[in-house]
Amino acid sequence: MNVLIVYAHPERRSLNGAINDFTVERLRANGHHVQVSDLYAMNWKAPLDAHDVRDRNADAPFHASLDSKRAFENGLQSRDIEIEQDKLRWADALILQFPLWWFSMPAIMKGWVERVYAYGFGYGVGEHSETHWGDRYGEGLMTGKRAMIVVTTGGWESHYSPRGINGPIDDILFHIQHGMLFYPGFDVLQPFVLYETHRMDEARLHATYDALGQRLDGLWDDAPIAFRKQNHGDYAIPQLTLRDELAAGKTGFAAHID
Amino acid sequence: MNVLIVYAHPERRSLNGAINDFTVERLRANGHHVQVSDLYAMNWKAPLDAHDVRDRNADAPFHASLDSKRAFENGLQSRDIEIEQDKLRWADALILQFPLWWFSMPAIMKGWVERVYAYGFGYGVGEHSETHWGDRYGEGLMTGKRAMIVVTTGGWESHYSPRGINGPIDDILFHIQHGMLFYPGFDVLQPFVLYETHRMDEARLHATYDALGQRLDGLWDDAPIAFRKQNHGDYAIPQLTLRDELAAGKTGFAAHID
Numbered sequence: 129m130n131v132l133i134v135y136a137h138p139e140r141r142s143l144n145g146a147i148n149d150f151t152v153e154r155l156r157a158n159g160h161h162v163q164v165s166d167l168y169a170m171n172w173k174a175p176l177d178a179h180d181v182r183d184r185n186a187d188a189p190f191h192a193s194l195d196s197k198r199a200f201e202n203g204l205q206s207r208d209i210e211i212e213q214d215k216l217r218w219a220d221a222l223i224l225q226f227p228l229w230w231f232s233m234p235a236i237m238k239g240w241v242e243r244v245y246a247y248g249f250g251y252g253v254g255e256h257s258e259t260h261w262g263d264r265y266g267e268g269l270m271t272g273k274r275a276m277i278v279v280t281t282g283g284w285e286s287h288y289s290p291r292g293i294n295g296p297i298d299d300i301l302f303h304i305q306h307g308m309l310f311y312p313g314f315d316v317l318q319p320f321v322l323y324e325t326h327r328m329d330e331a332r333l334h335a336t337y338d339a340l341g342q343r344l345d346g347l348w349d350d351a352p353i354a355f356r357k358q359n360h361g362d363y364a365i366p367q368l369t370l371r372d373e374l375a376a377g378k379t380g381f382a383a384h385i386d
Numbered sequence: 387m388n389v390l391i392v393y394a395h396p397e398r399r400s401l402n403g404a405i406n407d408f409t410v411e412r413l414r415a416n417g418h419h420v421q422v423s424d425l426y427a428m429n430w431k432a433p434l435d436a437h438d439v440r441d442r443n444a445d446a447p448f449h450a451s452l453d454s455k456r457a458f459e460n461g462l463q464s465r466d467i468e469i470e471q472d473k474l475r476w477a478d479a480l481i482l483q484f485p486l487w488w489f490s491m492p493a494i495m496k497g498w499v500e501r502v503y504a505y506g507f508g509y510g511v512g513e514h515s516e517t518h519w520g521d522r523y524g525e526g527l528m529t530g531k532r533a534m535i536v537v538t539t540g541g542w543e544s545h546y547s548p549r550g551i552n553g554p555i556d557d558i559l560f561h562i563q564h565g566m567l568f569y570p571g572f573d574v575l576q577p578f579v580l581y582e583t584h585r586m587d588e589a590r591l592h593a594t595y596d597a598l599g600q601r602l603d604g605l606w607d608d609a610p611i612a613f614r615k616q617n618h619g620d621y622a623i624p625q626l627t628l629r630d631e632l633a634a635g636k637t638g639f640a641a642h643i644d
Contacts, residue, residue, distance in 0.1 A: 174433055175493060284624070293627070293642065295638070307488055369545075
């Protein structure tokens with residue numbers, strides 16, 4: 129199988145760099161083909177802007193979604209965007225690897241999502257009407273592909289526990305796992321989270337590799353998170369609210385998992 | 387009072403641009419001093435990296451937090467970071483204005499947070515031990531200042547309602563409001579959210595200005611979100627879990643609001 133790892137860390141000689149090397153080696157040892165988009169090494173352009181469209185009329189106001197649509201449909205996207213889209217087409221699985229910075233992904237990776245997920249590719253896919261609100265949340269161009277987050281944080285696991293001060297890790301990651309991965313169609317696996325990165329020694333590093341290795345070995349077989357699909361009857365359309373009889377009385381992110 | 391608006395939109399001739407103009411005018415009409423950090427116009431450098439530190443040993447591995455600490459303490463930060471920190475020192479209130487992209491702020495604004503929130507400035511403030519986990523979540527250098535998000539989205543309000551498919555807007559914004567604003571000490575006001583930006587006409591724009599204007603007029607008097615402070619007894623330290631008797635049985639983001 130083909131695996132794309134999108135990786136964001138500013139220093140190769142780091143825990144994240146070591147984890148990235150381990151991940152590539154393990155996947156290759158398992159017979160998979162691997163590509164790494166090392167965003168810092170690529171000097172990836174983070175901000176989405178008018179330069180992302182080739183041959184555009186510089187006098188016309190730039191419209192993020194409409195310009196993206198036109199560029200995607202007409203082969204006028206910036207070349208760096210097209211290359212990443214081709215990697216996603218090639219991939220059977222996507223791994224996003226990053227340190228958790230301010231409770232989200234690093235800016236450079238956010239910019240990868242914003243720019244690579246063009247209108248017609250990452251969103252704006254399928255019929256968009258009052259009766260079908262696009263092919264998204266379980267449908268879309270990434271259908272049949274798997275995705276997993278590999279994330280590190282200095283905080284303790286208890287800080288991200290159900291009543292931890294930072295909020296539960298699943299809720300913290302929801303905007304990525306549900307909003308950026310399930311949205312264009314990926315089956316999203318449970319995240320691999322490494323806490324207390326400041327407390328790392330050889331023994332713990334090897335235990336980490338063992339645990340991560342098992343997750344990588346299960347990339348094709350582990351059950352994905354059971355996010356509810358938008359277009360399979362669970363949601364009223366176009367309001368897109370969960371039907372009363374499902375997860376009755378529940379609100380919040382957890383209601384969107386079956 | 388002094389208001390800093392950090393604004394991220396790639397096109398000035400846009401709804402966000404108009405809202406930004408309105409906000410500046412309204413605040414000035416109310417007698418306040420206003421500075422705008424227009425991140426796209428400034429060509430703000432989004433990725434946090436080794437170039438953020440002046441005079442560093444290029445052979446040594448870059449460590450995001452330790453290099454930031456050393457640079458902040460020794461006046462070795464990149465000049466663009468220092469300028470933004472001075473604006474925050476000057477400000478009595480901070481407004482973050484942006485379009486909601488992939489359920490978070492645009493990459494360029496995330497990079498503002500990552501780079502401007504240096505170790506010793508945005509985090510790593512105060513005693514950090516097993517009995518006092520830093521001055522954060524209600525304490526820190528931004529104590530006494532107010533903050534508010536002004537955000538636009540194409541989705542419907544129902545899509546962000548308590549059982550809406552995107553997740554409740556308060557939960558979507560939690561990683562920003564709690565994780566990036568309350569964390570360094572800001573009192574965080576309710577966000578101003580404009581939905582269905584594609585459905586905009588003159589009448590609705592004026593209604594929007596009226597509603598936003600009222601919020602801007604209330605910037606000093608409106609009650610902030612009652613996020614629980616870390617160091618006032620609500621949390622066990624160092625586990626940082628909410629004490630059993632508070633919001634008993636509740637989990638998730640809402641438990642952290644009193």
